[in-house]
Amino acid sequence: xxxxxxxxxxxxxxxxxxxxxxxxxxxxxxxxxxxxxxxxxxxxxxxxxxxxxxxxxxxxxxxxxxxxxxxxxxxxxxxxxxxxxxxxxxxxxxxxxxxxxxxxxxxxxxxxxxxxxxxxxxxxxxxxxxxxxxxxxxxxxxxxxxxxxxxxxxxxxxxxxxxxxxxxxxxxxxxxxxxxxxxxxxxxxxxxxxxxxxxxxxxxxxxxxxxxxxxxxxxxxxxxxxxxxxxxxxxxxxxxxxxxxxxxxxxxxxxxxxxxxxxxxxxxxxxxxxxxxxxxxxxxxxxxxxxxxxxxxxxxxxxxxxxxxxxxxxxxxxxxxxxxxxxxxxxxxxxxxxxxxxxxxxxxxxxxxxxxxxxxxxxxxxxxxxxxxxxxxxxxxxxxxxxxx
Amino acid sequence: xxxxxxxxxxxxxxxxxxxxxxxxxxxxxxxxxxxxxxxxxxxxxxxxxxxxxxxxxxxxxxxxxxxxxxxxxxxxxxxxxxxxxxxxxxxxxxxxxxxxxxxxxxxxxxxxxxxxxxxxxxxxxxxxxxxxxxxxxxxxxxxxxxxxxxxxxxxxxxxxxxxxxxxxxxxxxxxxxxxxxxxxxxxxxxxxxxxxxxxxxxxxxxxxxxxxxxxxxxxxxxxxxxxxxxxxxxxxxxxxxxxxxxxxxxxxxxxxxxxxxxxxxxxxxxxxxxxxxxxxxxxxxxxxxxxxxxxxxxxxxxxxxxxxxxxxxxxxxxxxxxxxxxxxxxxxxxxxxxxxxxxxxxxxxxxxxxxxxxxxxxxxxxxxxxxxxxxxxxxxxxxxxxxxx
Numbered sequence: 081x082x083x084x085x086x087x088x089x090x091x092x093x094x095x096x097x098x099x100x101x102x103x104x105x106x107x108x109x110x111x112x113x114x115x116x117x118x119x120x121x122x123x124x125x126x127x128x129x130x131x132x133x134x135x136x137x138x139x140x141x142x143x144x145x146x147x148x149x150x151x152x153x154x155x156x157x158x159x160x161x162x163x164x165x166x167x168x169x170x171x172x173x174x175x176x177x178x179x180x181x182x183x184x185x186x187x188x189x190x191x192x193x194x195x196x197x198x199x200x201x202x203x204x205x206x207x208x209x210x211x212x213x214x215x216x217x218x219x220x221x222x223x224x225x226x227x228x229x230x231x232x233x234x235x236x237x238x239x240x241x242x243x244x245x246x247x248x249x250x251x252x253x254x255x256x257x258x259x260x261x262x263x264x265x266x267x268x269x270x271x272x273x274x275x276x277x278x279x280x281x282x283x284x285x286x287x288x289x290x291x292x293x294x295x296x297x298x299x300x301x302x303x304x305x306x307x308x309x310x311x312x313x314x315x316x317x318x319x320x321x322x323x324x325x326x327x328x329x330x331x332x333x334x335x336x337x338x339x340x341x342x343x344x345x346x347x348x349x350x351x352x353x354x355x356x357x358x359x360x361x362x363x364x365x366x367x368x369x370x371x372x373x374x375x376x377x378x379x380x381x382x383x384x385x386x387x388x389x390x391x392x393x394x395x396x397x398x399x400x401x402x403x404x405x406x407x408x409x410x411x412x413x414x415x416x417x418x419x420x421x422x423x424x425x426x427x428x429x430x431x432x433x434x435x436x437x438x439x440x441x442x443x444x445x446x447x448x449x450x451x452x453x454x455x456x457x458x459x460x461x462x463x464x465x466x467x468x469x
Numbered sequence: 470x471x472x473x474x475x476x477x478x479x480x481x482x483x484x485x486x487x488x489x490x491x492x493x494x495x496x497x498x499x500x501x502x503x504x505x506x507x508x509x510x511x512x513x514x515x516x517x518x519x520x521x522x523x524x525x526x527x528x529x530x531x532x533x534x535x536x537x538x539x540x541x542x543x544x545x546x547x548x549x550x551x552x553x554x555x556x557x558x559x560x561x562x563x564x565x566x567x568x569x570x571x572x573x574x575x576x577x578x579x580x581x582x583x584x585x586x587x588x589x590x591x592x593x594x595x596x597x598x599x600x601x602x603x604x605x606x607x608x609x610x611x612x613x614x615x616x617x618x619x620x621x622x623x624x625x626x627x628x629x630x631x632x633x634x635x636x637x638x639x640x641x642x643x644x645x646x647x648x649x650x651x652x653x654x655x656x657x658x659x660x661x662x663x664x665x666x667x668x669x670x671x672x673x674x675x676x677x678x679x680x681x682x683x684x685x686x687x688x689x690x691x692x693x694x695x696x697x698x699x700x701x702x703x704x705x706x707x708x709x710x711x712x713x714x715x716x717x718x719x720x721x722x723x724x725x726x727x728x729x730x731x732x733x734x735x736x737x738x739x740x741x742x743x744x745x746x747x748x749x750x751x752x753x754x755x756x757x758x759x760x761x762x763x764x765x766x767x768x769x770x771x772x773x774x775x776x777x778x779x780x781x782x783x784x785x786x787x788x789x790x791x792x793x794x795x796x797x798x799x800x801x802x803x804x805x806x807x808x809x810x811x812x813x814x815x816x817x818x819x820x821x822x823x824x825x826x827x828x829x830x831x832x833x834x835x836x837x838x839x840x841x842x843x844x845x846x847x848x849x850x851x852x853x854x855x856x857x858x
Contacts, residue, residue, distance in 0.1 A: 197638050208639060209857040216858075239851070241634040246627050249586050250597060252662030257646065260661055272649055273641030276665035462628070468598040469605075 090305050091265060093202060095332055098339070101138055101304075108307050110139040110329060120147045125185040130400045131178045131330070139304060141314070142326035149297045150186075156297040157288040158182055159325065161193030161235075161281075164214035165203060168221040169350040170430075171333035174396050178330065179301045180225055183232070188299075190232045191284040191453075192222060197237040198281070201273035212238050216448065221353050223451055224440035234451045235284060243458035244283045246465045247290070252279035254316045263308045282313035285325040290464040291457065295323050304329035333396040336367035336389045354438070357431035364390070364427040370412070371419035382415040390419070390426055398429045479694050480654060482591060484721055487728070490527055490693075497696050499528040499718060509536045514574040519789045520567045520719070528693060530703070531715035538686045539575075545686040546677040547571055548714065550582030550624075550670075553603035554592060557610040558739040559819075560722035563785050567719065568690045569614055572621070577688075579621045580673040580842075581611060586626040587670070590662035601627050605837065610742050612840055613829035623840045624673060632847035633672045635854045636679070641668035643705045652697045671702035674714040679853040680846065684712045693718035722785040725756035725778045743827070746820035753779070753816040759801070760808035771804040779808070779815055787818045 087097035090104060105112055113132070117140070122128055124147070131137050146156050160179050162172060183190050194215035200208045215236050222234065237244065260266050260275050288296040300310060307329060314324040335349035351360045370384030370391065385391040391412065399405045411417040476486035479493060494501055502521070506529070511517055513536070520526050535545050549568050551561060572579050583604035589597045604625050611623065626633065649655050649664050677685040689699060696718060703713040724738035740749045759773030759780065774780040780801070788794045800806040 197634075201638060201642050208635060208854060212854065213858040238635050238638075238854070242631040245586075245630040245634060246597060249590060249627075249662045252665070253590050253660050255661050257655075257657040257659060257661060257664060261657065266646075268646040268650065270646060271642050272644050272646060272665050272668060273638045275646060276641070276661050279661060465597060465601065465627070469602040 092305055092308060095305050099332065101331060104304055105139050108139075108304065108311075110141050110304075110307065110327070111143075113138060113140050113143065113328070117143055117147070120144075124150070125181075129178060129181045130402070131174070131181075133402060134395060135331075136174060136396060137178055137301065137328050137330045139329040140327055141310065142324065143299070143328055146297055146299050146326045154297055155186070156188060156299045156326075158188045158190040159193070159284045159298050159300050160190070160302050161195060161284070162218050162222075163195045163199045163202075164211055164218045165199045165206070166214060167352040167354045168218050169352045170393070170397060171335070171350060173221070173225065173353070174333050175301050175303055175330045176222060176225055177397070180227060182299070182301060183228060188231065189288065190227065191235060191287055192219075192227075192232065193235045193237065193281065193284050194218060195237050195277075195281065197273070198277045201271060201277060208238070212236070219448060219451065220441045220444040221437075223444035223447055224353075224437050226440075227451070229447060229450045232451050233287075233453045233457070234448075235287075235453050237280060240453050240458060243287070243453060243461040244280055246462060247283045247286055248276075248279040250320045251282045251313070251316050252276060254319050255279060255312060259312065259315075263312055278309055278312050281309045282316065285313050285317065286320075286322045287461060289322055290461050293464070295321075297323055298325040300325055300327045302327065302329065303332055305332070334389055334392045336363055336393075338368045339387075351430060351434075353434065353441070355434065357434045357438075360430050360434055361427040364393075364430060365420075365423050367423065369419045369423070375418055378418055379415040383412040383417075383419065385409050385412045388412070390423055393426055393430070398426060398433075481694055481697060484694050488721060490720060493693055494528050497528075497693065497700075499530050499693075499696065499716070500532075502527060502529050502532065502717070506532055506536070509533075513539070514570075518567060518570045519791070520563070520570075522791060523784065524720075525563060525785060526567055526690065526717050526719045528718040529716060530699065531713060532688070532717055535686055535688050535715045543686055544575070545577060545688045545715075547577045547579040548582070548673045548687050548689050549579070549691050550584060550673070551607050551611075552584045552588045552591075553600055553607045554588045554595070555603060556741040556743045557607050558741045559782070559786060560724070560739060562610070562614065562742070563722050564690050564692055564719045565611060565614055566786070569616060571688070571690065572617060577620065578677065579616065580624060580676055581608075581616075581621065582624045582626065582670065582673050583607060584626050584666075584670065586662070587666045590660060590666060597627070601625070608837060608840065609830045609833040610826075612833035612836055613742075613826050615829075616840070618836060618839045621840050622676075622842045622846070623837075624676075624842050626669060629842050629847055632676070632842060632850040633669055635851060636672045636675055637665075637668040639709045640671045640702070640705050641665060643708050644668060644701060648701065648704075652701055667698055667701050670698045671705065674702050674706065675709075675711045676850060678711055679850050682853070684710075686712055687714040689714055689716045691716070691718065692721055694721070723778055723781045725752055725782075727757045728776075740819060740823075742823065742830070744823065746823045749819050749823055750816040753782075753819060754812050756812065758808045758812070764807055767807055768804040772801040772806075772808065774798050774801045777801070779812055782815055782819070787815060787822075 088099055089096040118128060118132060121132055150156060158179055160175060179190060182188055196211040196215040200206050200211040219234050260278060266275055285298045310325055310327050317324045337349040348363055351363055367389045370386060370388035372378035372381055394405060394408060477488055478485040507517060507521060510521055539545060547568055549564060568579060571577055585600040585604040589595050589600040608623050649667060655664055674687045699714055699716050706713045726738040737752055740752055756778045759775060759777035761767040761770055783794060783797060
């Protein structure tokens with residue numbers, strides 16, 4: 081790392097330091113989402129989602145190609161996912177909310193992969209029953225957000241491996257150990273399950289093509305730390321007869337700690353979707369802000385929303401009206417609102433969201449089976465191979 | 470390799486040079502099968518199979534433990550398999566014949582794994598449909614030998630992965646890349662599927678334990694080149710709560726070429742079970758022998774059965790009566806039989822075997838499903854995990 085990185089580390093397993101997103105675009109070799117592409121979104125969706133207006137989704141690979149294909153009559157499918165290492169927190173759902181928007185506006189099918197295998201392999205102290213259970217628990221949070229059961233296929237890696245493995249080994253045959261070391265920073269001392277896993281994560285890019293028996297474009301909305309997986313998948317795709325998957329990358333939502341620190345291992349820095357609303361309120365009331373030491377100073381000098389974790393919560397999720405967000409910023413800078421009031425307002429919004437979400441989440445238990453990639457679909461995917469035998 | 474190895478290379482993918490079996494025992498750290506163990510076989514099976522009498526099975530790991538467990542009332546299951554890279558040849562069935570003997574005399578359940586995934590991953594020019602098809606074709610040869618459908622579970626890796634993967638990742642979590650490099654000689658330039666594969670090959674050691682919900686001893690009869698897989702499986706087994714699998718190792722049957730060369734890539738050096746009997750006869754008539762340049766010299770000086778590929782065919786498969794084998798050896802050494810006559814006799818035996826085998830093999834097509842690990846069994850194996858979730 082160069083000194084000006086200030087300790088920036090972005091890999092699928094670690095996001096640390098102050099993130100310079102311009103730099104990530106250069107390092108990862110992706111493209112910024114420019115005006116022309118925003119115009120395409122406006123044209124196809126009748127507006128611009130707040131996450132595009134605010135550049136929360138800021139970078140892409142081949143998004144222009146996705147629109148070109150769409151305009152030629154080839155619809156795309158969506159693919160994203162989650163490593164079920166524990167409960168889902170608010171940061172995780174930022175890209176899911178955008179994915180939901182894409183599903184709704186493009187009537188796009190979504191493949192959602194829950195990598196219980198990866199999380200088991202990565203964490204020394206996780207048992208496989210734990211990650212398999214968390215996969216099903218995390219799926220409830222996805223369903224509760226309002227995805228369409230007819231257009232959503234949730235993949236549980238361990239339970240649905242019959243549809244994945246034959247594709248994964250075709251991917252794996254084209255990836256060397258050197259590539260995995262270079263792209264993911266794995267070492268000889270890492271376990272061989274982790275080395276193989278990127279082949280499993282590539283598979284959902286190709287499932288719709290296998291089901292339809294013809295190439296179908298795939299667009300992956302996900303936080304940019306997952307990009308290494310897609311770089312590898314893109315290299316392999318044409319070698320095994322598929323389109324390269326396209327990506328659209330989001331920023332990370334900061335946490336409630338000092339300097340936007342959020343970590344599932346420090347539960348006070350993030351709000352989990354399963355937190356009791358009262359507990360979530362407390363976390364927010366204890367959050368790090370851009371406020372001054374005293375109310376008097378703040379009224380005189382104003383607060384600093386740029387470094388405020390509370391402001392980020394409004395920005396990423398809880399104030400989707402740009403005008404109101406701007407007004408909040410100005411009130412803070414002008415000393416017209418104090419941190420306590422601002423936190424209380426957010427705490428109310430968050431706890432109302434959690435109450436509603438948790439109700440929907442419990443109702444989702446009965447709907448889970450309807451969302452899972454079915455035995456019939458898995459057989460159909462496997463038969464894409466067996467019919468050639 | 471030391472100079473005295475004369476180019477001996479024994480890995481799961483390559484067997485080359487003049488094999489020094491004593492040295493293999495030292496290199497691999499296995500045990501020779503001594504008189505005490507042969508006595509156990511006599512006691513339990515009422516005699517000694519020709520492959521034990523002739524030390525075709527010559528080495529083991531924990532075979533004494535298998536007998537101890539048996540005598541304490543814990544029956545073992547058998548596990549062996551085949552990499553379906555092409556048609557089965559006579560050399561492959563040597564350990565299968567011994568496995569059949571063990572199944573019959575101990576009424577032991579057999580897991581037989583067909584590694585269509587491994588062979589696809591190993592051979593650049595193999596397609597996955599090809600190895601998946603060869604797996605089913607090779608299974609027919611196994612069935613034709615007379616295995617008991619009630620006691621035999623054939624595993625097709627790609628099609629039965631739903632029963633294997635969750636166990637494989639538990640194995641994989643305990644194997645580092647360094648171990649795979651050291652044990653199998655893989656390099657960073659090899660593909661990540663091959664690196665992961667030893668975890669898949671370990672799984673059948675543990676399937677009966679998962680089905681029964683308690684630890685069941687497993688004995689693996691196989692050619693000694695497969696030993697590296699079991700070394701790794703044995704290291705991992707206790708870490709994930711299973712017994713270490715025991716092994717009994719066989720020698721390689723030499724081929725028909727000079728110096729006992731046999732290679733599937735040189736089809737004239739081995740007899741495939743699907744060869745038309747007439748073609749097999751021709752291969753045998755063209756084989757390398759220990760004969761003299763002229764009939765006259767041979768009558769005077771005698772032949773050399775030690776270097777004769779034809780003699781090895783009698784020894785490994787086609788003359789199971791020790792007295793008759795010894796008589797043949799002596800006739801050859803004494804110049805009382807010429808190579809033509811000896812070959813003609815073997816050719817007759819081989820072609821009669823092939824005719825009968827090929828009939829049984831065709832009838833086996835209708836029985837294949839009965840032998841395959843069933844969907845119900847696979848669900849039961851997976852539920853050994855899911856019941857803990």
